[in-house]
Amino acid sequence: MDPLGARPNIVDADTIARWSSSDPEGPPPNVDDSQLPSSHVISPFPVREDLNTKVALWSGDIASLQVEAVVNPTNEGLTDKNPITVRLFEMAGPELREECKTQIGTCRTGEAKISAAYQLPARHVIHTVGPRYNPRYRTAAESALYNCYRSVMQIMRNRHLATVAFSMYNSSRRGYPPEEGAHIAIRTIRRFLEHFGDDIDMVIFVSSDGNDAVYRQTFPLYFPRSAEEESYAAKALPASIGDEMGEPIITERQIRILENPTTKGASPEDGEEVEEVEISNDDTNESELISEVGSHPFSAMSSDHDQERREHISRTRLPSAEEAKLRRYQNFLRASRTENFSDLAGLGAFYKAGTDYLGRQVVVFVGRQFPAPKVDLAKAIAFFLHVMEPVVSRDYVLIYFHSLVLSENLPDSNFIKDIYNLVDDKYRDHLAALYIVHPNWWFKMSCWWFLTFTGSAVKEKIQYLTGVRYLYDSINPDQIEIPNFILEHDIQVNGTNYYTPATRHGDDQSGGL
Numbered sequence: 001m002d003p004l005g006a007r008p009n010i011v012d013a014d015t016i017a018r019w020s021s022s023d024p025e026g027p028p029p030n031v032d033d034s035q036l037p038s039s040h041v042i043s044p045f046p047v048r049e050d051l052n053t054k055v056a057l058w059s060g061d062i063a064s065l066q067v068e069a070v071v072n073p074t075n076e077g078l079t080d081k082n083p084i085t086v087r088l089f090e091m092a093g094p095e096l097r098e099e100c101k102t103q104i105g106t107c108r109t110g111e112a113k114i115s116a117a118y119q120l121p122a123r124h125v126i127h128t129v130g131p132r133y134n135p136r137y138r139t140a141a142e143s144a145l146y147n148c149y150r151s152v153m154q155i156m157r158n159r160h161l162a163t164v165a166f167s168m169y170n171s172s173r174r175g176y177p178p179e180e181g182a183h184i185a186i187r188t189i190r191r192f193l194e195h196f197g198d199d200i201d202m203v204i205f206v207s208s209d210g211n212d213a214v215y216r217q218t219f220p221l222y223f224p225r226s227a228e229e230e231s232y233a234a235k236a237l238p239a240s241i242g243d244e245m246g247e248p249i250i251t252e253r254q255i256r257i258l259e260n261p262t263t264k265g266a267s268p269e270d271g272e273e274v275e276e277v278e279i280s281n282d283d284t285n286e287s288e289l290i291s292e293v294g295s296h297p298f299s300a301m302s303s304d305h306d307q308e309r310r311e312h313i314s315r316t317r318l319p320s321a322e323e324a325k326l327r328r329y330q331n332f333l334r335a336s337r338t339e340n341f342s343d344l345a346g347l348g349a350f351y352k353a354g355t356d357y358l359g360r361q362v363v364v365f366v367g368r369q370f371p372a373p374k375v376d377l378a379k380a381i382a383f384f385l386h387v388m389e390p391v392v393s394r395d396y397v398l399i400y401f402h403s404l405v406l407s408e409n410l411p412d413s414n415f416i417k418d419i420y421n422l423v424d425d426k427y428r429d430h431l432a433a434l435y436i437v438h439p440n441w442w443f444k445m446s447c448w449w450f451l452t453f454t455g456s457a458v459k460e461k462i463q464y465l466t467g468v469r470y471l472y473d474s475i476n477p478d479q480i481e482i483p484n485f486i487l488e489h490d491i492q493v494n495g496t497n498y499y500t501p502a503t504r505h506g507d508d509q510s511g512g513l
Contacts, residue, residue, distance in 0.1 A: 010121045011060065012390055013067045013163045013202055014337055019219065020052035024226040043234040044241055045222045051193045052223050055203050057215055062206045063091040066121040066393055067163040068426075069114070071152055074127050076106055084167045088125060092118040096125065110147030114155050123393045123426060124161065126152050133175040142184060142248040145176065149188040150245070153200070160326055160424060162201035162333070168211050178211050182218040183238060184248070190222040191246035198327055201334075329422055335382040336389065344375070344383045352387060353399075354479030360432055361396045362475060363387065366483060367405040377415055384419065388427065395432040399471065403438040403486045416450065428457045433474070437465045438489070469499035 062070050062084060072088050074080040078100040089097055095118045104127070107113045112128040128151060131144035149166070156164050168185065189203050207215050221237050224230040242248050345351070349369040353362040436447070444464060451459040465471060468482060468490045 009064055010066050011064045013065060013165075013204065014390075016056045016058050016202075016204060018053045018202070019055045019057065019223055020049055020225065022225070024220070024224075024229050040234045040237055043221075043224065043230045043237065045190060045224065045230075045233060045237075047224050047226065047230050048194075051190065051197060052225060054193055054197060054200060055189065055205070055219075055223055057205050057207060057212075057219055059207050059212055061087070062165055062167050063087045063120060065165045065204065065206070066390065067165050067202075067204065068122065068161040068393070069124040069126050069152075069156060069164045070117070070120065070122045071112075071164065071166045072125050072127045073130055073167055074107070076108060076129055078104060078107060078127055088120065092120045092125065095119075100127070110144040110151065112148065112151035112155055114159065121393065122165070124159075126155055126164070128152055130176070133177070139248065141176065142180075145181060145184050146188055146242070146247050149185055150192065150247070153189070153192045153196075153203075157196055157199045160199075162199070162330065163204070164200075164202075165204040165206050167206050168208070168215065178214045179218070182211070182214050183221075184246075186215070186218055186222045187242060188246040191242070191244065195245070198330065201330060325422070329424065332382050332385055332422065333389070335379075336385040339379060339382055339386070341379075341383045341386055344380065347371070348483070350384065350387060351481075352391065353481060354476070356397050356475045356479070358395075358432075361391045361394070362479060363391060363396060363398050364480065364482075365398065365400045366486070367400065367402050367409050368485070369483070370409050370411075372411040373408055377411060381419060381422070385423075388423075392424075392426045392430050395430050397432050397475070398434045399437065399480070400434065401437045401482070401486050402440070402443055403489045405443075431458055431461055434458065434462045435465055435471060435474075436462060437468060437471065438486075438493070439464050467494045467498055472499075 070088065072085055073082065074085050096115060099115045104113050104115060107127055107129050109129045109131055112126050114124050114126050117123055117125050128148045130148050131141040133141045152164065152166070156162075166185070168181070185205070193200060193203070205215060220229045221233040224233050240249065347369050348366065350365050351363070353364050356362055436443075439447070447462070451462070468487065471480065
């Protein structure tokens with residue numbers, strides 16, 4: 001791990017091997033099957049290749065990960081001094097501590113709260129408080145730890161975030177047995193992905209030397225990669241695997257229906273002595289009878305917790321239109337990671353350049369080099385996400401050269417609108433500036449129409465530049481590779497000595513018409 005305060009080497013989540021790509025290892029060596037619990041005839045967690053591609057086990061520095069959210073295991077006051085928390089706060093800068101102090105305040109055990117990530121490569125930090133383990137209150141600890149993972153994943157789904165990294169330091173530091181903590185963590189994620197896998201692209205478990213072996217042994221039980229691993233899991237899984245969402249089942253909460261609701265204590269099947277309450281028509285016994293019945297668990301029967309949970313999930317589901325949009329975005333994301341884009345990259349129309357004077361990534365689009373009628377526009381969207389996804393987790397700058405653009409270089413206006421409405425909010429939020437170079441009157445009119453009725457969120461970030469050299473106020477010329485035909489066109493239009501600092505902020509360069 002780097003010294004505190006040193007910038008980490010950024011690790012893109014896409015470079016981490018998915019669980020599905022690792023080879024099944026089979027049962028651990030020298031395991032005596034007769035000593036396994038054998039609690040299940042068949043594994044309740046069958047091989048699911050689609051789920052195995054959504055999880056990863058990785059050893060490294062969580063502060064270096066470029067994901068949409070990293071999880072901070074902390075205490076109720078968000079002031080824990082464990083190494084993971086200290087590392088995340090050091091890398092994020094003082095703004096994260098200030099937000100936790102002034103805006104979040106506290107977080108209860110089992111809850112999760114989200115903040116910005118500031119200088120971290122990640123986009124957000126999700127803070128959660130794990131339980132302190134006490135064997136006397138094991139059930140309560142299991143439920144609290146389950147709620148930590150569940151609450152984080154629910155935030156991910158509600159915020160339309162697709163990649164998250166968990167540190168596993170949480171459970172062990174507070175005395176939680178590593179093996180038991182691993183079962184709850186991995187089981188909870190497996191069940192969540194079974195229900196909401198379309199909303200999540202990748203869950204990374206970041207291990208350390210102390211717990212890596214535990215998680216590598218437990219992972220195949222819940223995410224088997226072969227029939228052999230699935231068969232072994234049926235024997236090795238614990239008897240209790242929670243409900244359909246992975247939540248620990250608390251026996252005391254289950255409703256037991258007795259043959260005689262006036263019977264105190266357990267049913268005869270439990271092997272305990274049964275004390276009967278005599279039912280009499282004598283009025284003097286009525287109040288006693290009511291007291292006995294009223295104190296019996298049967299009379300305090302509550303509703304079906306599982307049904308309540310299903311109804312709650314149903315109520316909180318995304319509207320169908322939003323859900324369709326999210327799934328479409330995720331489909332394009334998947335294509336952006338698997339397609340071969342050598343043909344589109346070879347056009348030289350869309351590419352990453354260097355950085356501006358503030359260290360923000362610069363991305364360039366050359367309109368003249370985009371042959372709209374000849375391009376598969378669906379693939380073009382996937383290529384756009386392929387280039388942009390690693391960029392938009394932080395502030396960035398776009399440059400669009402409209403120089404010498406012809407009608408055949410312009411896609412349908414609905415195509416631009418479609419991309420704008422498709423992408424996640426991070427594209428708009430982290431756009432620091434959009435420079436449009438050599439715009440003509442018709443193009444500016446089209447932009448005005450689009451920005452007024454569709455893209456108002458980025459309207460104030462657009463600057464029209466009549467010359468290339470105006471870019472150099474914000475970006476070093478060495479940081480931008482500009483095609484020669486644009487530079488030649490710039491000289492033909494503006495001459496060689498048009499640039500002075502005074503003209504940079506003239507009316508013609510403003511964001512308006």
